Amino acid sequence: MALFDKYAALAAQYRQLEEAGANPFNVQFGDVLSPTEAMLAGRKTLLLGTNNYLGLTYDPAVLAAAAAATSTSGSGTTGSRIANGSYGGHGRLEADLADFYGRKHGMVFSTGYQANLGIISALAGKGDHLLLDADSHASIYDASRLGYAQVTRFRHNSPEDLANRLRRLADEPGDKVVIVEGIYSMLGDTAPLKEFAAVKREYGAYLVVDEAHSLGVLGATGRGLAEQAGVEADCDFIVGTFSKSLAGVGGFAVTDMAGAEVLRVVSRPYMFTASLPPANIAATQAALHELRTRPDLRHRLNANALRLYRGLERLGFELGPEPSPVVSAIMPSPEAAFGLWAALLKAGLYTNVSLPPATPRGLALLRSSVSAAHSPAQIDHAIALFAEAGSSLGLLKSEMAAAK
Amino acid sequence: MSDQASEIREVIFGTLQAALPQARPLSDETHIIEDLGLDSVAVMDFVMEIEDKLDISVPLDKIAEVETLGDLVATVQRLKQAA
Numbered sequence A: 001m002a003l004f005d006k007y008a009a010l011a012a013q014y015r016q017l018e019e020a021g022a023n024p025f026n027v028q029f030g031d032v033l034s035p036t037e038a039m040l041a042g043r044k045t046l047l048l049g050t051n052n053y054l055g056l057t058y059d060p061a062v063l064a065a066a067a068a069a070t071s072t073s074g075s076g077t078t079g080s081r082i083a084n085g086s087y088g089g090h091g092r093l094e095a096d097l098a099d100f101y102g103r104k105h106g107m108v109f110s111t112g113y114q115a116n117l118g119i120i121s122a123l124a125g126k127g128d129h130l131l132l133d134a135d136s137h138a139s140i141y142d143a144s145r146l147g148y149a150q151v152t153r154f155r156h157n158s159p160e161d162l163a164n165r166l167r168r169l170a171d172e173p174g175d176k177v178v179i180v181e182g183i184y185s186m187l188g189d190t191a192p193l194k195e196f197a198a199v200k201r202e203y204g205a206y207l208v209v210d211e212a213h214s215l216g217v218l219g220a221t222g223r224g225l226a227e228q229a230g231v232e233a234d235c236d237f238i239v240g241t242f243s244k245s246l247a248g249v250g251g252f253a254v255t256d257m258a259g260a261e262v263l264r265v266v267s268r269p270y271m272f273t274a275s276l277p278p279a280n281i282a283a284t285q286a287a288l289h290e291l292r293t294r295p296d297l298r299h300r301l302n303a304n305a306l307r308l309y310r311g312l313e314r315l316g317f318e319l320g321p322e323p324s325p326v327v328s329a330i331m332p333s334p335e336a337a338f339g340l341w342a343a344l345l346k347a348g349l350y351t352n353v354s355l356p357p358a359t360p361r362g363l364a365l366l367r368s369s370v371s372a373a374h375s376p377a378q379i380d381h382a383i384a385l386f387a388e389a390g391s392s393l394g395l396l397k398s399e400m401a402a403a404k
Numbered sequence B: 001m002s003d004q005a006s007e008i009r010e011v012i013f014g015t016l017q018a019a020l021p022q023a024r025p026l027s028d029e030t031h032i033i034e035d036l037g038l039d040s041v042a043v044m045d046f047v048m049e050i051e052d053k054l055d056i057s058v059p060l061d062k063i064a065e066v067e068t069l070g071d072l073v074a075t076v077q078r079l080k081q082a083a
């Protein structure tokens, strides 16, 4: 009992959600019907919180590739690549990723979380400096604790603040490695990457961009924010995940830096975990092919994102600063977020709740994410459900102002 | 106590009061997380303000070692002297 005493406050909150019968942190899907619909508590539910950006989880080519790879290469790799060997698929996927990004090296990890752990902890060693955007994803914070570099946080999306902190560190020895994200997962905002790249050049730092939420979403060919901002040459490493636009699981890094192969024998999260199974590798390779050859998916996704953003904005919800496939409504309190979440679910719409410290500035968020697979009618239906639930809970801006 | 230490204490206590939702009595013995109910991100945000006011860099591992406001004053003082 005493072992968990330190979590007493959190445990009490969790129990309360369970007792209320609406716990956003313990959702059990029944059958998943498509990228946009699943059974939840026996009811067909519209999915608006899955990060399934391109909707490729049921794509016939992706499913066929996974099935074929399982038949020919088996269900699992039963080991790590350095200890137990790589399968052909690992190298082929790495080559495809490198080709897609126009870089020399590609490296695959078992999750996106581990890709951040593996790259960041290996790039910044003892005596080096890591500089993280304050709103970085948990995997980036955890990466900073796995390595031995000194860690400095800079104000979210502020190139001036990064410059200021690099200036303070200018006389200290060691490499300076800066980490930013393409699209931030909580509020859906993008980094001012052009300005960050200029600061990085001025101070001779290295730049790593996590495109977890922007791969397949931004850029003329879907490579992400670095492509859209025209600063790919300044981004020394791109890190990403297979678990969102690529509809699988896994992570990757690409780079042009000479000697990057050494990471395979120094990056602990690469070395000491089992490699991805053949089905997952083949499915990801097929999904990447779809991403590259079907730009219409990206266009549909972004049209859906704009439709949802404008719709919720019109209702009077306070949203993140710019339209993106992540659309978060800022709630006045965690209780309000739980209330709206439960009301939407009851009406047949699945979304997410995000709370501090996972969110910036102590914000409670009702978070949605859209997919290319959503029809405009599904998005409109979701907006109508937000209107109903938001109005009955007094969460629409006009009503909150009236209540004051 | 040196002038610098009391100046640093003033900056830290002042910044913290401004960041708290309501005024609280603060002392060197105040536990930043348990007594003030700040979460890990709120603590990092508050230290960021102090970094800017004193023009120093406080690495995250140093923040993790801090428990009380007195610890924080001592840590910041050491960093300020080294700067």
Ligand SMILES: Cc1ncc(COP(=O)(O)O)c(C=O)c1O
Residues within 6 Å of the ligand: A111, A112, A113, A114, A116, A137, A139, A181, A185, A210, A212, A213, A241, A242, A243, A244, A249, A250, A251
């Ligand atoms: C910015 C960012 N980086 C990394 C990850 C980790 O990716 P994965 O869930 O594939 O491990 C996520 C999402 O979970 C993320 O939002």
